[in-house]
Amino acid sequence: MSEHSSSFLAKSTIKVSDREHRRKINFNISKYNAVVPVGKQQFTDVNLARERAKNIKWKAIENLDKELETFEAQITKKGAKVIWAETADDALNEILNICKEKNCSTLVKSKSMVTEEIHLNKFLEKNGIESIETDLGEYIQQLDEEPPYHIVTPAMHKSKEDVARLFANKLGTSPHLSPSQLTLVAREKLREKYMKAEVGITGANFIIADIGGIAITENEGNGRLSCAWPKTHIVVVGIEKVIPSMTDLALFWPLLATYGTGQRVTVYSSIVTGPRQVAENDGPEEMYVILLDNGRTNILANEKARESLYCIRCGACLNACPVYKNIGGHSYDATYSGPIGSVITPHLKDMGEWKHLSYASSLCGNCTEVCAVKINLHELLLENRHEAVEEGSAAFAEKMAWKFWKSAMLHRGLMNMGTGKMKSWLINSFAKSWTKHRSDLDFPQKSFNQLWKERNK
Numbered sequence: 001m002s003e004h005s006s007s008f009l010a011k012s013t014i015k016v017s018d019r020e021h022r023r024k025i026n027f028n029i030s031k032y033n034a035v036v037p038v039g040k041q042q043f044t045d046v047n048l049a050r051e052r053a054k055n056i057k058w059k060a061i062e063n064l065d066k067e068l069e070t071f072e073a074q075i076t077k078k079g080a081k082v083i084w085a086e087t088a089d090d091a092l093n094e095i096l097n098i099c100k101e102k103n104c105s106t107l108v109k110s111k112s113m114v115t116e117e118i119h120l121n122k123f124l125e126k127n128g129i130e131s132i133e134t135d136l137g138e139y140i141q142q143l144d145e146e147p148p149y150h151i152v153t154p155a156m157h158k159s160k161e162d163v164a165r166l167f168a169n170k171l172g173t174s175p176h177l178s179p180s181q182l183t184l185v186a187r188e189k190l191r192e193k194y195m196k197a198e199v200g201i202t203g204a205n206f207i208i209a210d211i212g213g214i215a216i217t218e219n220e221g222n223g224r225l226s227c228a229w230p231k232t233h234i235v236v237v238g239i240e241k242v243i244p245s246m247t248d249l250a251l252f253w254p255l256l257a258t259y260g261t262g263q264r265v266t267v268y269s270s271i272v273t274g275p276r277q278v279a280e281n282d283g284p285e286e287m288y289v290i291l292l293d294n295g296r297t298n299i300l301a302n303e304k305a306r307e308s309l310y311c312i313r314c315g316a317c318l319n320a321c322p323v324y325k326n327i328g329g330h331s332y333d334a335t336y337s338g339p340i341g342s343v344i345t346p347h348l349k350d351m352g353e354w355k356h357l358s359y360a361s362s363l364c365g366n367c368t369e370v371c372a373v374k375i376n377l378h379e380l381l382l383e384n385r386h387e388a389v390e391e392g393s394a395a396f397a398e399k400m401a402w403k404f405w406k407s408a409m410l411h412r413g414l415m416n417m418g419t420g421k422m423k424s425w426l427i428n429s430f431a432k433s434w435t436k437h438r439s440d441l442d443f444p445q446k447s448f449n450q451l452w453k454e455r456n457k
């Protein structure tokens with residue numbers, strides 16, 4: 001068993017019996033569940049909208065090279081610099097070089113899962129650069145020295161009382177502040193950082209190929225401020241985020257808002273097509289776009305898993321997943337948790353080390369049912385299992401169990417041997433890894449053949 005697999009089992013075992021954790025998650029997800037149907041009402045036919053979005057992403061991913069080159073050509077015309085980063089280290093080194101060139105000691109950052117993926121904050125800290133999260137949820141998580149818990153709502157597992165206590169411990173405020181008072185405290189602290197920051201880093205929800213732009217959608221205005229206020233703006237974005245045309249945003253923005261937070265459209269929606277132009281009054285003097293691969297081309301090369309690159313990171317599959325709701329986001333130990341994380345992490349990292357995530361599913365199909373772009377998530381989880389077996393990374397015990405099962409299925413005589421009691425004892429005594437987390441298997445007292453004979457007497 002890999003180290004990650006043991007850690008996953010240990011952490012999830014603790015979390016599933018944590019009732020307080022479950023209460024908070026159920027409370028927050030119930031609020032999400034209440035608003036999503038309202039957001040969906042804006043679509044005449046929401047399923048058709050999802051199907052269209054899937055088709056657009058299919059086209060974009062099938063032509064990924066061309067779309068990215070179009071984007072590069074267009075945004076370069078406006079003065080932005082595009083950097084292609086094959087690995088996390090490439091991206092980190094490029095960011096560090098830019099920061100050094102700008103004598104940057106403080107930078108502000110808006111919410112971005114890709115920067116989590118490359119562990120940007122830790123890297124900058126090691127290099128003497130203060131990197132401040134400006135999204136409120138991310139700011140809370142940074143104060144608590146925890147990674148995001150959820151791809152859309154990073155502090156979903158914390159109650160307002162938890163946040164008030166955290167601010168009291170870390171910032172010396174009263175432990176009885178209300179959510180709006182806490183927000184004002186964060187706002188005040190963050191404004192100071194904005195004034196100091198030489199560099200602003202953002203992710204991007206979409207890369208728009210035809211106009212050479214990036215689209216950022218958020219609810220707090222911190223993303224817009226991070227790209228417009230500091231003199232240098234760096235965008236770090238995964239190459240799969242491309243959409244062919246700006247007109248596609250008319251579909252993707254409402255879809256992301258509805259499936260992400262139940263809104264019709266997110267409060268701040270920005271399109272950035274380059275640094276400040278000659279006739280413009282504001283915006284950064286320089287803009288860099290780092291296009292990150294970091295394993296995405298492995299997924300692209302895999303015909304079955306390629307579909308997972310359509311993901312727009314709305315988080316709906318996490319909220320719908322019975323496993324995620326019970327074990328929480330941190331048990332996965334991966335940047336991307338929940339069903340989509342379980343699909344892509346083994347491909348982004350290492351199948352042998354991370355295949356256990358593909359088994360962290362009841363295969364109920366709820367994730368596929370709710371996915372904003374109709375990715376067949378539960379089938380991709382099965383594909384991952386299949387690949388892990390093909391690659392020979394299935395455990396010896398698992399191989400033997402399937403061999404035994406196969407010969408029993410092919411030989412009716414074997415199936416009929418012994419009583420139900422004996423079969424239950426045999427399986428429950430030997431399949432310890434199964435019964436450790438599940439109730440004992442209970443075989444029927446009579447075999448199918450016996451029942452059939454009795455019925456036809």
Ligand code: SF4
Nearest residue numbers: 311312314315317371
């Ligand atoms: S896989 Fe689908 S539901 Fe899950 S985050 Fe991506 S787009 Fe949303």
